[in-house]
Amino acid sequence: MALPLHPLIDGGLPLEKGDPNFPGGTLRCHCAGHKVEVTLGGNVLHNHACGCSKCWKPAGAVFAVIAVIPVGQVAVTANEDKLHVVDESAAIQRHACRECGVHMYGRIEKDHPFKGFDFVHVELSDDKGWQEPQFAGFVSSILEQGYDPAKMGAVRAKLRSAGLETYDVLAPALMDAIAAWTAETSQSRL
Numbered sequence: 102m103a104l105p106l107h108p109l110i111d112g113g114l115p116l117e118k119g120d121p122n123f124p125g126g127t128l129r130c131h132c133a134g135h136k137v138e139v140t141l142g143g144n145v146l147h148n149h150a151c152g153c154s155k156c157w158k159p160a161g162a163v164f165a166v167i168a169v170i171p172v173g174q175v176a177v178t179a180n181e182d183k184l185h186v187v188d189e190s191a192a193i194q195r196h197a198c199r200e201c202g203v204h205m206y207g208r209i210e211k212d213h214p215f216k217g218f219d220f221v222h223v224e225l226s227d228d229k230g231w232q233e234p235q236f237a238g239f240v241s242s243i244l245e246q247g248y249d250p251a252k253m254g255a256v257r258a259k260l261r262s263a264g265l266e267t268y269d270v271l272a273p274a275l276m277d278a279i280a281a282w283t284a285e286t287s288q289s290r291l
């Protein structure tokens with residue numbers, strides 16, 4: 102059964118590994134001209150598939166592929182005036198191109214365990230060597246967007262066959278980091 106999930110996951114297994122010495126590269130939006138460009142000064146961390154409704158996905162994809170990178174390694178290098186924040190009330194302020202809708206980077210401005218990291222989609226770059234997706238998160242969230250519940254077993258099996266363990270929030274190491282941050286910040290407020 103063909104089960105398209107995302108071009109980076111569908112196109113041949115196992116996933117091509119990233120280059121540990123990769124120096125970074127440039128992300129470009131989908132506009133034909135006057136593309137928004139974001140230059141990343143290093144490789145990404147915690148790259149993963151995300152099934153949530155808020156992350157940008159290419160046409161036809163069920164999952165987004167999204168990673169984090171320190172804010173200091175992110176620079177908008179062309180056509181910044183085309184960017185707008187998709188949802189000002191979200192923790193992650195997703196800066197998208199007004200014309201093509203592609204999310205160029207997401208930034209957290211409020212107190213949050215991941216503040217200091219930006220969220221980016223490496224598929225917007227032609228450069229090779231980006232860290233490959235490490236796991237699939239928010240998998241059950243695809244149902245909230247109308248995905249057929251009968252296909253969930255096949256979706257999880259396909260993700261696992263690509264080497265991506267599936268979680269309904271994030272992978273344990275990230276959940277631990279969030280919980281430890283919550284404990285630390287609540288104690289400091291006592």
Ligand SMILES: N[C@@H](CCC(=O)N[C@@H](CS)C(=O)NCC(=O)O)C(=O)O
Nearest residue numbers: 152153154155156191192193242245
């Ligand atoms: N089930 C919800 C989950 C949304 C969600 O919590 N997304 C995660 C992963 S990207 C998040 O950290 N969101 C924060 C935000 O969007 O600001 C949905 O699909 O909309």
Ligand SMILES: [Zn+2]
Nearest residue numbers: 130132198201
């Ligand atoms: Zn665009």
Ligand SMILES: [Zn+2]
Nearest residue numbers: 151153155156
């Ligand atoms: Zn998401």
